[in-house]
Amino acid sequence: MTTKRYVFLILILGSLSALGPFSIDMYLPGFLAIANDLHTTVARVSLSLSSFFIGISAGQLLYGPLLDRFGRKKPLYLGLILYVVASAGCLFIHSVDALIALRFVQAIGSCAAAVAAVAMVRDLFPIEDNAKVFSLLLLVLGASPMIAPTLGGYVIAGYGWQAVFLILMVLGTLILLATFFWLPESYKPDPSYSLKPKPILTRFWSVLREPQFFTYALAGAVTFSGLFAYVAGSAQVFMGIYQVSSQGYGWIFAFLSVGFIGSSQLNSVALRYYRSEQIVPVALLSQSIIGLLFLLSAGLGLLGLYSTIAFLFAFLCCLGFTNPNTSALSLAPFAHNAGSASALMGALQMGVGALASVAVSLFDSQSAIPMISIMAAAATGALMILLIGRRMIVRPVVESSQTEPVLH
Template structure:
């Protein structure tokens, strides 16, 4: 493999740490609960602590990546991830598991921040969108194969085995970063790590019109995907009465649409600019979201029409995410790490809020899921339209 392929593969695997760490252990909740003598609801706190660790950790790594370069924080984060994964495998109480999952996320989330910054360092904007599309291809494999791998391992070797698997992944990536990943940005001694300097840096990034427009527009429609992830088990298995195995196939099919569209995005970028692609797909996503919501309200959807509309919604995400991510980071070179961290924190925060809102609004129908999906799409398109108007006005 050439150096470019190796770089993309390593960045993709780093990006997949977070989803892989979630997807492989979800089916083990009952086993963990039984082994640690707690309820499944108690075990779910280990997932909550992981999300908190991801959100907090991204904001920590941003300034570190700008100050010390990309490799050193990556190495430190992977060491923390490896040690915490080993700790999770050896956990003997739910409190211990919850705390170690937080540390695991705190270490592993460097794999969510650093790749975006490295892509910004290494490629121009249109090329960046293509690279992000390729990363989605690698990232998208996780929700397809990780739950299956995890369930088989848990059945054969117990729930501890998935954390040994995660530790092994962290161990291999540690050596890949050291020996095969070139430094894309040298350490910058001029960047201060004092709070009185970090906070204004984040604020300046936040109020940049281009960052604000594309970070929030992209994150809003990503929130619609989180709403789908949160609500789809109930919608498909409780309302449409599909089996767990059938749900797995449906989940894989829909994830495949996201992956496929992210690769078609590379072809679209040969003819259209990222801004043009984002405008079109956000409009389509909004229309589809509204149709889903209206169909739920009037009870006009069946299993197949629901799958079709969600498939289109997720396909739009495969176009919007790589382009909006690339465009949001364009104004930044020196602060690319901090900008990437803030982008990730916004995406995770809005996504978590959307997922929680589906649960809060739960009423035994598909309306909460589809309404949140539609609302996220409408808000994303609105932010994009208003933001583009402001950007064009500023450029006149």
């Protein structure tokens, strides 16, 4: 594969991966405006964020088997069309309940892109390159938290929050066209792959029984839920508690994303000298210490705007090291059933993340402690899962004989 081809594939797969996060980040600065227009509270509006997470979690279990049965592109087309239609529907809502429902449908569509992108990394690239590819995807993915909230803040200030969903509809359409014309089919449809419930559940169970999968996928999902807690609570913390404007909030969100994305690129450098299974425990231990110090500072009333930003930046830096490596180690054992494994991994991430975001939404308080408590619990819980689960992994899979890219 040429370098040009390699970069082009990364850009398309990165765009697919970023669709869901972009859909989340861009409307965050509009929470106050949406609450005012729909005559509700910010906490109620944040449930539309939770419904999005739930939709992504449930949808990934749907798309996993479809990707293994029909190939990667046909289910991807279905999901992207659904996303575009739901985005258009959000332009005409008049109640927060309608927003919550349509965001769920929008998520069902967008998660096809996320599952397909992860599975296609496993299809298209040598397995020993997967952690590096995931780090590069995070670089593209990083455009979302760096651009989306800032852009969203200015769009909402100038044209209203409905304009955000118009932009998302156009973006979904462009990604659909790029997928159709330039993304190769990486997996031949398998007519023998049954879509009946029992065989699907059996395949999912076979994936879950792999100790390397459940250890790294669960640890990765739990620590990643700290990011969801931050996303769900940050609007209230910055705009509600610290009285930051919607544009200012967008810039803070963009700055904090630099920690997550920058560390993911440092991870690529670290992989030249250390293995993924060596990086993960160090990153989780560091994240746990940061989370607990963050919580202690909040409890003692020592936090201000800038110290809150500093703690969040350090916490997100750790995620940039854990996420690419736990993803690569989770999928490494699966030359086959990569779609199902990718779906389960994504469902775990989004499912645990949805619980974290709902937990934050339940606290309609003028305090950052609920958000910080969940972030600290996520980091320490993930570390415990890793330390226990690694004892069950007899033969870690970090390489594969399938080292050549598979293109169809």
